Amino acid sequence: MIKFCTRIFSLITLGISVLFFVISSAFAGSPTKVGFVYLTTPGDHGWTYAHELGKQMVEKRFGKDVKVSVVENVPEGPDATRVIRELAKQGNEIIFTTSFGYMEPTLKVAKEFPNIKFEHITGYKRSKNVATGNIRFYEGRYIQGVVAGLMTKTNKIGYIGAYPIAEVIMGINAFAQGLKSVNKDASISVIWANTWYDPVKEADAAKVHIAEGADVLAQHTDSPAMLQIAEKNGAMGFGQSTDMSAFAPKAQLFASINNWGPYYIKKIEELRNGKWNTGDGPNHWPGNVWGGIKSDMLVISKFQNMPANVAQKAQEALDGIKSGKINIFAGPLIDNTGKEIIPAGKALDDGALWGMNYYLQGVNGKVPG
């Protein structure tokens, strides 16, 4: 008898829970499952932190309509393949892989899961279900160059780069173009840190630049160390990825802030409407995103610690880029050995930017390797 009662009881419980499940899912509609893969943790206060802010915008915009899963601290390489595959198996419908080194792993997993959409950040290889997203970071560099050219007294600009890859070289050259537009006498010297992240080394590089006479510093590495050194030694600099004025209230001129949120939201929306695509062109597929200041993916923080006329020039450059009046890589472009890259009247296209392995006029030395 007791056994019978238990059976009835469990049957009823089961029935009720199934009913609940059906009702709740019918009313809520099934949420879109979204996966993110992070290189470090949001604690880096730089690259990954910016992605975290983007993810939070997604959650705010869609609320219960999306279910977000994040995996942090995923090394680039075989581990990444495993993590991405796991996210795909868990039923995520769109997966954002947020570092350049995830390119091959993303393509590999995408082949195994043809019905899942993948978005690879900063890569250049695509397939039927892998689209790419990137920010035109170099647009912010141009404005940095304009401000640096007007602020420098020694005409020496110190630049700290991570690795000599197209992405970083593009930024240095855009900086040089901005610099040249306001100050023909200033030049840039580059120190390669050979790492994206080593605060002590970045600080050392900044100290060396200052000892060598530079008074405006720029960086393409991840920590706020450079700005802190600038602050201590009375030099100036620019924030990277996020607003770093808390670290250097007197030294930060402005920061180029990465704003991934609008891109994430757009792609998730497209997926939910059944409009997600990678297009079909060979190089400029419409479904792939490379947005800059115009599309709000690169945000320029407040101009500070500079006289009003410099801020005005900076604002003009910003407006010029936004309206399309300024084409940063318009000819005539001459590299720093005197070779003509492109004649007047023409401009480099996006493909040519990704092939940059030279410095333009205004940069000292030559690209290593």
Place this chain on the structure above:
Amino acid sequence: MEALILTIIATSIPLLLAATGELIAEKSGILNLGVEGMMLSGAVGALGAVLWLENPYYGIIAGALSGLLMASIFSVFTINFMTNQVATGLGLTIFATGLTGLAGAPLVGKTIPSLPKIEFFLLSDIPLIGSILFKQDFVAYLSIAIIIFISFFLKYSKSGIILRAVGDDHQSAHSVGYPVKKIRWYATCFGGMCAGIGGAYIPLVLTPHWSEGMTAGRGWIALALVVFASWIPWRIIVGALIFGGITIAQLVGQARGWPIPSQLLSMMPYIATIIALTMISGRLSKNNSVVPSSLGKPFFGGQ
């Protein structure tokens, strides 16, 4: 030039402290590969303490205590439970990387006042020498004081000789009646405190903020320095300055456009370590006294 020399000195000090601490631990026979982890906890502890108590000097104490805490975890496992020292040390670094990431999360984005420079009146005004020798911060003086103290301690004091005896032959030291485990505990904890202060130096002086894994491998360099110095304290100063010097020279070379690949110069300190290692092992065959003979071996007897 002066600014560059000061940069070299500043960049060497964390290495100097961590290596000195590790030297003492290794002299007692304990190979602690957790230096990187102890430095990280020193860094996060120091930053937290300064934010809380608003005085950079408390950062030094907090750094030492955080390093000490990590070292005692290591000691419990390797000395009392006799686990493998290499595995435990690696484990300690991995553990500390995660723990400091967690503990440091609320500290991200905050900045602290730096440790002030201590000046000696007229001496500090001497050009070049004044600012190099008599215008440093407390930790810089402390690290030199520790090295001088350690040199005399190991060579001339009775306790120092006992410590070396424990590291060279723990069985004999035990049979003569010395408390091997206790001595190793002390030595490891001293090592942890030094590494903690070394780690604390990074947020206190070099770059006053916290971000995950900010020591970026300096603990491993410190380990190599001990070998480079062939377990002789004053040579650590030389090694740390050479390492710092090459690091800075490499950056200066790039800024000035020297035609040497930066990657090659970045390799130099490591090449120097390998050469030193080869020379030491060459000498080992003739003279067995350089490496503590019980290094890395667990002690099973006693208590």
